[in-house]
Amino acid sequence: MQDVMSQSTTIFTAWYRPMLARQAGEEHRAASALELFFDLCFVVAVAQASSAFEHELVSGRPGRGLLGYALVFFAIWWAWMNFTWFASAYDTDDVPYRLLTLVQIIGALVMAAGASAALEHGDFAVITWGYVVMRLAMVSQWVRAACTDRERRRSALRYAVGILVLQVAWLVRLAGPVDGGTVTFAVLAVLELAVPVWAERAEGTAWHPQHIAERYGLFTLIVLGESVMAAGLAVGAALETHQRLGAVLPVALGGLLTVFALWWMYFAQDAPRRLRTQRTAMSWGYGHYVVFAAAAAVGAALAVNVAHVTGDRALTDVQAAAVYTVPVALFVTCVWLLHRRAAQVSAAGNVLPPAAAVVVLSLTFAPFSVLGTGVVASLLIAGSVVIARREEEESGS
Incomplete structure (x- = not known):
């Protein structure tokens, strides 16, 4: 009888466990x-x-x-x-x-x-x-x-x-x-x-900084991947019908450069360092509404621009460009704002993201806006890498 009760207890424990808070400093906390x-x-x-x-x-x-x-x-x-x-x-x-x-x-x-x-x-x-x-x-x-x-x-x-x-x-x-x-x-x-x-404001919950940063990073990665897939389907459909291939290729290249640069910019940050207090955690979590929404909108915008250059003229040239440049600028600006205080970068490195966002918005009124956005985003990453390398050399000397 005692063995049966012990076995029943083991089964119940495996089925139902008390929901206790996990440790905020727990090691090797992964998704x-x-x-x-x-x-x-x-x-x-x-x-x-x-x-x-x-x-x-x-x-x-x-x-x-x-x-x-x-x-x-x-x-x-x-x-x-x-x-x-x-x-x-x-x-x-x-x-x-x-x-x-x-x-x-x-x-x-x-x-x-x-x-x-x-x-x-x-x-x-x-x-x-x-x-x-x-x-x-x-x-x-x-x-x-x-x-x-x-x-x-x-x-x-x-x-x-x-x-x-x-x-x-x-x-x-x-x-x-x-x-x-x-x-x-x-x-x-x-x-x-x-x-x-x-x-x-009561007792608060014991969230884990590294775990939260990983979860947000993974979802950002998935959303960016969905944008690439949406753009790829649009480009593939255009190539199958042989519609203005010369116009489609700059859009495809610009989209690929942009998404790669957005990925680089996001994962170059030290997110756990940002998540130190409840207040910064709130701004981090709420600010990602813009990050996620903008990242997902980039894929839709790429598909719209592919349709636009292949003959669909429901939007004007400026409207089609704005559909793409605005979410890219929002993504860059929001990621910069979320990490600006925690990131240990020089004044020059801190100016690059907002300057790039302004240039991207100005490309709304330029030809080849998608390709231009991809180039500007790539230059942003290149400039950030050069500045970071220079700072490392100066700190090591």
Whole structure:
């Protein structure tokens, strides 16, 4: 009888474990296989949002497409970000944790299914339901944490209550007038952003700087890869129909140079050094909305410019160029701002990124804007490498 009880206890322990906070200074803290799977599923939603954004741009509706893309991407980014920070603080990896993560993945796929309707028709019903499914799963996770982590119970309960109340508000919003949709979305989005600020003012959660930096870096890498894939499909379609190959190749080359430079710039930073306090962590997390959204928009913009040079004239030359130059400039500027205080660079190195962003924006009114952007981005990386090498030599002498 005692052996049976011992075996039952072992099985239960493997199935369910107390959700206790992980150590913020834990060594060899790396992203788990479940987190990587979560990211890959989320990229489906990012790809759908980018594709719908591209469709709106090609159809000659840049204003409506931009607004819809910003709103849809907020839902995707915010749901991803909340899971990421929770998993950094609490990651029991037991059966309930995995099942609740699966529920969030299902919600992400529902969001992906509703991305086109949201951007093209302003219908946020499907994407809202997917978002609510994800967020209610997070409520369950925070309740688990509150039950077992007594030291941080108030923070966990604040997260659970704040998220739950807002999910009810999101569902109520669906019954409201369409004309007030953007206003109510903005209000609820601000309240969503306020929940972590309010919750962390209690005991705070024990997130891991290296783990957070790795998670954000991996998602940036995946989003940039999705941009390359979207651009590659557009270029491939143009090459198959033999449409103005001479015009397509500069766009393809400029896109490749740009994406490579954006990757280099992002991963040249020492992110864990930036994540020292709760305040800097908040600015880091929130600032990545622009980083992720801009990186995903680059792929859609490349596809739009390929269509533009092969004969699709729904946009003017300046509009097609702006669709590409603006997200690139935003990415460069935002990464620079996120790391500016933590990075130990000279005044010259600190001036390069904003100067490059200004030059990229000026290329909106120049011919071959995509290729020019790629060249400027490459020169930014080259200049940064030269300055860094010079500083190393000076410090070693």
